[in-house]
Amino acid sequence: MPSDGDRVREVRITPVAFRDPPLLNAVGVHQPFALRAIVEVVADSGITGLGETYGDATHLTRLRRAADSIVGVDVWHTHELARRVGALRDDSAGGDGTSGMVAASTADRVLSPFEVACLDIQGRALGRPVTDLLGGAVRDRVDYSAYLFYKWPGHPGSDHDRWGAALDPDAIVAQARWMVDEYGFTAIKLKAGVFPPEEEVAAIRALRAEFPGHPLRIDPNAAWSVPTAVRVGADLDGILEYLEDPVAGIDGMARVARAVPMPLATNMCVVAFDHLRPAVAADAVRVVLSDHHFWGGLGRSRALASTCETFGLGLSMHSNSHLGISLAAMTHLAAATPNLTYACDTHWPWKDPADDVVDIVQPGTLRFTGGAVTVPTAPGLGVDLDRDALARLHEQYLTCGITARDDTAYYRRHHPHFDPTPPRW
Numbered sequence: 001m002p003s004d005g006d007r008v009r010e011v012r013i014t015p016v017a018f019r020d021p022p023l024l025n026a027v028g029v030h031q032p033f034a035l036r037a038i039v040e041v042v043a044d045s046g047i048t049g050l051g052e053t054y055g056d057a058t059h060l061t062r063l064r065r066a067a068d069s070i071v072g073v074d075v076w077h078t079h080e081l082a083r084r085v086g087a088l089r090d091d092s093a094g095g096d097g098t099s100g101m102v103a104a105s106t107a108d109r110v111l112s113p114f115e116v117a118c119l120d121i122q123g124r125a126l127g128r129p130v131t132d133l134l135g136g137a138v139r140d141r142v143d144y145s146a147y148l149f150y151k152w153p154g155h156p157g158s159d160h161d162r163w164g165a166a167l168d169p170d171a172i173v174a175q176a177r178w179m180v181d182e183y184g185f186t187a188i189k190l191k192a193g194v195f196p197p198e199e200e201v202a203a204i205r206a207l208r209a210e211f212p213g214h215p216l217r218i219d220p221n222a223a224w225s226v227p228t229a230v231r232v233g234a235d236l237d238g239i240l241e242y243l244e245d246p247v248a249g250i251d252g253m254a255r256v257a258r259a260v261p262m263p264l265a266t267n268m269c270v271v272a273f274d275h276l277r278p279a280v281a282a283d284a285v286r287v288v289l290s291d292h293h294f295w296g297g298l299g300r301s302r303a304l305a306s307t308c309e310t311f312g313l314g315l316s317m318h319s320n321s322h323l324g325i326s327l328a329a330m331t332h333l334a335a336a337t338p339n340l341t342y343a344c345d346t347h348w349p350w351k352d353p354a355d356d357v358v359d360i361v362q363p364g365t366l367r368f369t370g371g372a373v374t375v376p377t378a379p380g381l382g383v384d385l386d387r388d389a390l391a392r393l394h395e396q397y398l399t400c401g402i403t404a405r406d407d408t409a410y411y412r413r414h415h416p417h418f419d420p421t422p423p424r425w
């Protein structure tokens with residue numbers, strides 16, 4: 001029986017906004033602020049655990065309902081946590097009105113920050129890092145990749161930002177040079193699907209010339225047709241480490257996979273456990289990008305890793321714009337996942353360093369040097385909440401005028417005829 005101190009007493013959810021540059025992708029451009037929700041789970045013992053997730057309005061509504069439903073749960077019983085969240089019915093706008101929390105992946109997305117916060121509590125209670133709860137760290141540093149974006153020089157109506165424009169191969173190479181010099185990254189990913197594929201192929205060739213030893217990846221977020229993807233795959237033979245989501249859907253990916261020489265990777269056609277069986281049967285992908293934010297937390301991401309190992313799939317890690325709690329969780333997970341052998345994605349370099357909500361407990365950890373982050377060995381996630389910063393970023397959320405991410409609507413304000421319907425090429 002759990003002692004009373006182990007039960008969830010209270011859950012606090014604070015939406016925050018942080019500045020984000022105008023990064024371009026296949027569906028539009030990043031808005032001036034990215035949204036996150038900061039989750040605090042307080043146990044009866046008084047120990048508080050932290051989680052971080054998406055901050056869109058629909059997700060916040062689901063998080064708040066889940067928060068109410070987990071009060072009283074034993075923080076060591078993450079199965080019960082998952083059961084309570086999975087049992088919620090979704091009556092919010094945007095739901096499909098059927099049973100359960102819309103879809104398994106939605107329940108996993110809602111569950112994730114609560115599970116992470118409970119693991120943080122467990123680690124703090126035991127005086128052990130979260131990696132120890134996941135089987136132990138198999139590496140003390142986690143590699144991340146340089147995540148390049150085409151971008152506008154600044155948000156329309158504002159001054160140029162500190163990165164400036166990146167709209168052609170030379171500027172992409174300059175951006176990579178900055179990121180590699182500043183953070184030491186040893187792998188490079190280009191977010192594509194923005195310009196005609198031949199321009200993006202030219203950018204990859206320019207990166208290869210400038211960085212002959214860096215593994216390279218390109219990710220057009222399914223903006224290409226199968227014939228286009230096959231052509232690009234042939235063009236980039238011998239140059240790419242993997243080709244990420246060139247086309248939509250498991251069937252389309254399988255057709256491309258049969259025709260191109262390099263492995264295909266995905267964070268779009270395999271995003272829930274239900275997708276694994278058909279993807280494996282069709283031999284659609286060779287690498288899955290895990291992401292604990294939508295796979296149900298760290299424990300379920302470890303289960304994903306084991307499944308990938310069983311079926312001979314490689315494992316990498318996906319990211320979206322995020323703050324320090326997510327970086328800590330991603331780093332613990334990667335450190336405790338032996339078959340996560342690719343450098344992980346992170347949007348970290350695009351964040352203003354002043355915009356965060358955490359204090360790092362152990363100096364020297366959770367900072368990028370040599371393209372990697374040192375894994376904390378302090379209890380829990382190894383980050384504490386900076387309450388002043390939380391209040392500041394919450395105020396920013398209240399005043400920024402954004403309640404949901406919508407890259408397409410923001411892009412259309414400046415290009416009204418923009419149509420992101422895939423395949424764009």
Ligand SMILES: O=C([O-])[C@@H](O)[C@@H](O)[C@H](O)[C@@H](O)C(=O)[O-]
Nearest residue numbers: 025219221267318319320321
């Ligand atoms: O931040 C972006 O614009 C990315 O395109 C992001 O939304 C994707 O989810 C992503 O990082 C990916 O597909 O790898």
Ligand SMILES: [Mg+2]
Nearest residue numbers: 219244245267
């Ligand atoms: Mg991707």
